[in-house]
Amino acid sequence: MKKAFVKSYGCQMNAYDSARMADLLGEEGYAATDRVEEADVVVLNTCHIREKAADKVYSELGRLRVLKGERGQAGQDTRIVVAGCVAQAEGAEILARTPAVDVVVGPQSYHRLPELLARSRQTRVVDTEFPVEDKFDALPARRTGGVSAFLTVQEGCDKFCAFCVVPYTRGAEVSRPVAAILAEAERLVAGGAREVTLIGQNVNAYHGAGPDGVPVTLAGLMRAVSRLPGLLRLRYTTSHPNDMGEDLIRAHGEIPGLMPYLHLPVQSGSDRVLKAMNRKHDADTYRRLVERVRAVRPDIALSSDFIVGFPGETDADFAETMRLVADVGFASAYSFKYSPRPGTPAAERADAVPEAVKAERLAALQALLDGQRHAFAAAMVGREVEVLVEKPGRHPGQVAGKTPHLLAVQFDAPATTIGTLQRVRVAATSANSLFGERTHADAVAA
Ligand code: SAH
Ligand code: SF4
Numbered sequence: 001m002k003k004a005f006v007k008s009y010g011c012q013m014n015a016y017d018s019a020r021m022a023d024l025l026g027e028e029g030y031a032a033t034d035r036v037e038e039a040d041v042v043v044l045n046t047c048h049i050r051e052k053a054a055d056k057v058y059s060e061l062g063r064l065r066v067l068k069g070e071r072g073q074a075g076q077d078t079r080i081v082v083a084g085c086v087a088q089a090e091g092a093e094i095l096a097r098t099p100a101v102d103v104v105v106g107p108q109s110y111h112r113l114p115e116l117l118a119r120s121r122q123t124r125v126v127d128t129e130f131p132v133e134d135k136f137d138a139l140p141a142r143r144t145g146g147v148s149a150f151l152t153v154q155e156g157c158d159k160f161c162a163f164c165v166v167p168y169t170r171g172a173e174v175s176r177p178v179a180a181i182l183a184e185a186e187r188l189v190a191g192g193a194r195e196v197t198l199i200g201q202n203v204n205a206y207h208g209a210g211p212d213g214v215p216v217t218l219a220g221l222m223r224a225v226s227r228l229p230g231l232l233r234l235r236y237t238t239s240h241p242n243d244m245g246e247d248l249i250r251a252h253g254e255i256p257g258l259m260p261y262l263h264l265p266v267q268s269g270s271d272r273v274l275k276a277m278n279r280k281h282d283a284d285t286y287r288r289l290v291e292r293v294r295a296v297r298p299d300i301a302l303s304s305d306f307i308v309g310f311p312g313e314t315d316a317d318f319a320e321t322m323r324l325v326a327d328v329g330f331a332s333a334y335s336f337k338y339s340p341r342p343g344t345p346a347a348e349r350a351d352a353v354p355e356a357v358k359a360e361r362l363a364a365l366q367a368l369l370d371g372q373r374h375a376f377a378a379a380m381v382g383r384e385v386e387v388l389v390e391k392p393g394r395h396p397g398q399v400a401g402k403t404p405h406l407l408a409v410q411f412d413a414p415a416t417t418i419g420t421l422q423r424v425r426v427a428a429t430s431a432n433s434l435f436g437e438r439t440h441a442d443a444v445a446a
């Protein structure tokens with residue numbers, strides 16, 4: 001049997017696309033493998049968000065070139081596909097730089113992968129179109145996505161933050177219709193999913209067509225999805241502060257199953273920098289927004305993304321970011337050094353922050369955020385939490401799952417608990433996980 005190896009870089013949208021490509025190749029008779037040496041088709045689903053992410057792809061392609069040569073000598077063909085955001089951003093340049101690549105396909109045209117692979121037997125191909133047809137309609141129905149599954153409901157972005165490539169690599173904001181999402185969610189649940197995370201680059205700008213053709217908000221969509229029998233938990237990510245509508249805030253107090261966790265990137269705490277980033281809100285608006293969400297759902301865990309060293313960022317600007325973090329308190333966060341990206345407005349600026357200053361600021365910010373993350377986890381010790389069991393744990397006899405606040409937990413229980421909710425008394429924390437004991441042997445009734 002032919003085999004396909006699909007490797008995903010970058011965000012959850014890419015992880016979702018990778019799963020869909022694996023399904024598509026499955027329909028074409030390729031069994032999925034995690035051993036690249038035995039793959040007849042290798043797909044790298046790439047990320048262009050920071051320079052480091054894009055560089056990784058070229059070093060991987062260097063290794064694949066050797067592998068392809070070795071397999072070729074043994075009489076085996078290997079097709080190498082570069083998909084995702086680097087494919088979209090660089091297109092034919094990838095072919096010029098890396099002779100081993102056969103197909104370059106962007107995030108909006110990967111449903112054509114079988115056809116592109118067939119064509120690549122004659123000539124190397126590039127497809128970075130934003131086609132009129134809906135790729136989701138052309139993809140095979142999903143069979144499974146695990147206990148906790150991602151579901152793309154919205155793609156692309158019209159926000160054009162000055163640092164970001166996403167509006168260029170993913171294109172304009174598009175929402176999938178409610179019916180298509182419900183059908184996919186139903187199939188996921190039938191395949192064993194108990195938690196679904198609705199994903200989109202700007203998921204809270206969702207405005208897909210409802211049954212009567214009238215646009216539905218993310219809150220409306222979540223109300224519909226949350227009614228699916230068998231579905232225990234619902235999440236969504238990633239959101240922009242300017243799209244946190246009143247009904248979405250209220251949804252956090254109303255939708256059973258919507259988990260008390262919100263990833264709400266703010267990027268900076270300095271109004272000057274936020275303006276230069278084209279974020280279109282200031283730091284106090286963000287603070288007030290967090291207060292409104294907490295008023296509805298006091299136990300909500302907040303998470304965010306930060307960029308340090310945006311061009312022109314001063315010590316005083318950075319101090320404002322530290323102050324915002326101290327004021328808000330985050331359960332978790334991602335933080336990055338600003339990385340200039342080709343084609344974005346910020347990359348044209350002459351007032352770059354020196355690398356050493358960026359590194360210093362990142363270390364200070366991460367120390368503060370890590371402290372908050374550990375304190376948040378440590379506060380769970382002694383408490384009883386509800387855990388959705390997702391998979392076997394690190395050690396025999398253990399299982400692993402997540403709390404409503406997205407904290408990983410390991411505890412002793414049989415593998416039959418996978419896919420159920422269990423109550424666990426937290427006894428200890430480590431860097432990345434909680435440990436505890438089941439408080440009773442039966443699953444919590446859903
Ligand atoms: N759509 C999401 C984020 C997509 S990218 C949103 O708006 O929140 C994920 C994160 O990568 C961003 O939130 C930002 O913090 C970071 N990022 C994006 N472009 C970057 C760049 N040029 N340099 C450093 N970090 C960047
Ligand atoms: Fe990028 Fe900004 Fe769009 Fe997020 S909102 S994807 S950071 S342009």
Ligand code: F3S
Pocket residue numbers: 009010011012013014046047048049084085165166169170201
């Ligand atoms: Fe990266 Fe593209 Fe996602 S650039 S973060 S894979 S949308």
